[in-house]
Amino acid sequence: MQDDLDSIADRLADLAEQLTDLGISAIREELDNPDTDGKRPEVEKRIAKARRSIDKAAHTLRGGPSSTLI
Numbered sequence: 001m002q003d004d005l006d007s008i009a010d011r012l013a014d015l016a017e018q019l020t021d022l023g024i025s026a027i028r029e030e031l032d033n034p035d036t037d038g039k040r041p042e043v044e045k046r047i048a049k050a051r052r053s054i055d056k057a058a059h060t061l062r063g064g065p066s067s068t069l070i
Contacts (some may be wrong), residue, residue: 002013002063005061005062005063006061006062008061009057009058009059009061009062011054012054012057012058012060013054013055013058015054016051016054016055016058018052019047019048019050019051020051021043021050023047023051023054025041026041026043026044026047027041027044029041030044
């Protein structure tokens with residue numbers, strides 16, 4: 001069973017990495033846009049929140065502590 005959970009955790013980690021890349025792209029787009037207000041893009045905030053949730057899920061599946069801090 002743990003092997004299956006580890007496999008899912010690995011897939012979640014891959015998704016988290018993809019979300020990180022998307023977040024960086026969102027920030028770059030904001031920096032490249034001359035009409036920006038200099039604030040962190042809302043889409044990047046949503047991406048970061050999703051990534052943190054996925055990181056926590058992967059950590060939980062691997063049998064890590066139940067704390068919300070990783």
